[in-house]
Amino acid sequence: MRRSSSRSEPPGLFDGVLARGPVRDAVSDQAWLSALLTVEAALAWVQAEVGLVPPAAAEAIADACRPERFDVAALGRAAAQGGNPVIPLVETLRALVGPAHARHVHHGATSQDVLDSAGMLVAFRALEHLLADLAGAANAAAHLARTHRDTLLAGRTLLQRAVPVTFGLLAANWMAGIDSAGRRLADVRRHRLAVQLGGPAGTLAGLGPDLPGRLAAVLGLATPVLPWHTERTRIADLAGALGSTAGAAAKPARDVTLLAETEVGEVAEGRPGGSSSMPHKQNPVAAVSTLGAAAQAPGLVATLLAAMPQELQRGTGGWHAEWLPLRELLTATGSAAAWLRDCLENLVVYPDRMRANLPPGPADPGFAAALVDRALAARS
Secondary structure, eight states, rough: OOOOOOOOOOOTTTHHHHHHHHHHHTSSSSHHHHHHHHHHHHHHHHHHHTTOOOHHHHHHHHHHHOOOOHHHHHHHHHHHHSSSSSSHHHHHHHHHTTTTGOOOGGOOOOOOHHHHHHHHHHHHHHHHHHHHHHHHHHHHHHHHHHTTTTEEEEEEEEEEEEEEEEEEHHHHHHHHHHHHHHHHHHHHHHOOOOOOOTTTTTTOOOOOOTTTHHHHHHOOOBBOSSSOSSTTTTHHHHHHHHHHHHHHHHHHHHHHHHHTTTOOEEEEEOOOOSSSSSOOOOHHHHHHHHHHHHHTTTHHHHHHHTOOOOOOSSSSSSHHHHHHHHHHHHHHHHHHHHHHHHHTEEEEEOOHHHHSSSSSSSSHHHHHHHHHHHHHHHHH
């Protein structure tokens, strides 16, 4: 982790391409710190509601849970001693509230309760931005489908020219894939991002059976039936949904790069996309960047799935293996969605060029156009 700041971290050399859009800031060190402190403050408040800690202690803890009072770099360095950043964060928080309330900080919880809940909160917030960019991309594809419902295009199978289709049908397929991925991701966000609260061995000893639901309500997360310290299907569901979303974004981006080839010339991006050595080129930068971001997702998904078998009540390394890949997967998929939205909202279509590239013989857009109508009607 790096030092906290009231401002977002400056972009790195490659971040403008591979970490584009609002998701990057939503999963930053500062965002994680904010989520960790939100969980600690919420835990104190709900425990005060049921009489586990005094209200004055909850108030003091909440007042101390301000990100500007913590040094992220110092927490990151100290995390190496205990194996996670919650341990030094709790130590700092206890020092801030003073001896009168220190014993009520983090009452009955374990480090994984706080870090898992914070991770779910970070993902929940990040997915709001990601889903907005996906919706923007899908809306742009729907507009292209509607506008070019009857625009004839050479169908291409195995990259060879086939019977005519319409560009509207191609765009409708883009729309359908993006919408499908978005629905799955929204479902995971709504139902599978759950609070974590079980105590040291997941028994809720000293916490009570109702406390997870109370904490979930405050944080806006789902309530699990049981603590899920070593039952990691929630992480797997999130990873799978993010991976398929990255793939759904890559599909139209790949098509754009093919249709924008010089020899094809049927579409172009209406944005600057020059070359350092060949100024005559108009590269499809947004589509290429979508592909670059999306290509990172499968390996990150695989890492998260490989971390699922975790031992007994608390894992020995599998849990730790999740943190960075999850952040990177959210960033990569969010970047792919942001770039795809840019690509499709600014896409320039050349119908004359499409007609020139049609195979010889009659061409009727009727069947393809009817499918476009069906897809658009199903979406409304």
